Amino acid sequence: MERGTLLVAVVFIVGLVIGVPVGYFLMPAKTVEVEVPKVVEKEVPVPALSGTIPIGVLYAATGHIDTAGVAAHIAIEEVNEYVKTLGLDVEFVLVEECSEGQATIALEKFQSMVARGVKVVAGPNWSSQCKAIKDYADEHHIVVFSDGSTSPVLAIADDYIFRLPVTDATQSKALAQAIWETGVRHLVVVQRADAWGDGCYETIKESFEALGGSIDGHIRYDTEKTEFSAEAATLNDIIVSLNEKYGKETVGIGAWSFGEFTAFYSACKEYPALVDALWFGSDGYGRSTTLIEEVPECYKTRFLCMIMGTIKSSRYKAFEEKFVERSGGRLPSTYNTHMYDIIWLLAKAILEAGVYDGAAVKEAIPIVAEQYFGACGWTKLNEYGDRAESNYELYTIELNAAGQPEWVLAATFDSATGKLTWIIPIMD
CATH class of the missing domain: 3.40.50.2300 (Response regulator)
Known part of the structure; x- marks a missing residue:
């Protein structure tokens, strides 16, 4: 038997064993067309902020309501006028609570605000109260921006506590x-x-x-x-x-x-x-x-x-004029300017983040603060989230x-x- 004939015979026998027709190997290769879905990249716009956005205010003591409270309400009115000029369908509202001078009550009121959907809070003014709510704020990603805490104990990097005063x-x-x-x-x-x-x-x-x-x-x-x-x-x-x-x-x-x-x-x-x-x-x-x-x-x-x-800037003078009118002739303290500026900073950080989310706002605050000059002056923060200088x-x-x-x-x-x-x- 010649070599070519032997090869055909072997192929034929193997073909019978595995159940494949011999002609399959002898036929020309067949092209199989497979349709692959085409990937199309498309930009999907993220929905803009809209509706009512709460900003919590936690007063350290009842006496602060008549001072820091005045500053907070002046600021929120100005903020809402600002967003209207931007054509945004957004309204910021204050959710206010008072710690009554006690750290334990501060935590209770803070938790109550969080349960109602608040993700950013202005205050409290006292370091003892900031310390009391810190762990809960960090765990639940709630931004806290104090208008008065100055204790060096709370100068901690990358936490959720920000402070507008310079530390002690x-x-x-x-x-x-x-x-x-x-x-x-x-x-x-x-x-x-x-x-x-x-x-x-x-x-x-x-x-x-x-x-x-x-x-x-x-x-x-x-x-x-x-x-x-x-x-x-x-x-x-x-x-x-x-x-x-x-x-x-x-x-x-x-x-x-x-x-x-x-x-x-x-x-x-x-x-x-x-x-x-x-x-x-x-x-x-x-x-x-x-x-x-x-x-x-x-x-x-x-x-x-x-x-x-x-700093007695034009921004301060404008705030002072409104504060004196609404507080019965009382001049604003430095801490009152802090509360006013914090409401502005939180609102701007929320707008900058584009979403009402504590983690996102936390990342935006240092950027916004460095670019902001308010009633208390330049609000640039240091690596601990506290005011850099004063x-x-x-x-x-x-x-x-x-x-x-x-x-x-x-x-x-x-x-x-x-x-x-x-x-x-x-x-x-």
């Missing part, structure tokens, strides 16, 4: 310089027993000791206290002892308190050594109208309280022409240059 770590450096320039080298600290008070104590201690000063006494009191006779007696004993040892011109008192400071000083005014002492503080009680109204003799004590300054003002109490005590500007501090400029010669 920055403020304490400026205040420590002011304390040093008055000649004080020995400081006794009195503070609230909360996150804010603890943070202030740590930062002023670090800043003052870095200059060569020393903390020679420390009184930490419960935030619920309303009567301070025991603390005043203890403070007096410490001050008298330090005066005898170092000389009263080198001894001072630093107090980090809120509204309770009026009751605290009322107890202290019974001791001549405390009345004659030089007191330092922050905006916790600085410029307090309650203090000068309820304890008018407070002018006998020299207070120096450091407060964040506000100037400061020192206020003291003096008698005015009518013989009434009032807070007056004593000095200014320029953060850019680190220079403290005295307006009133404190040591004369």
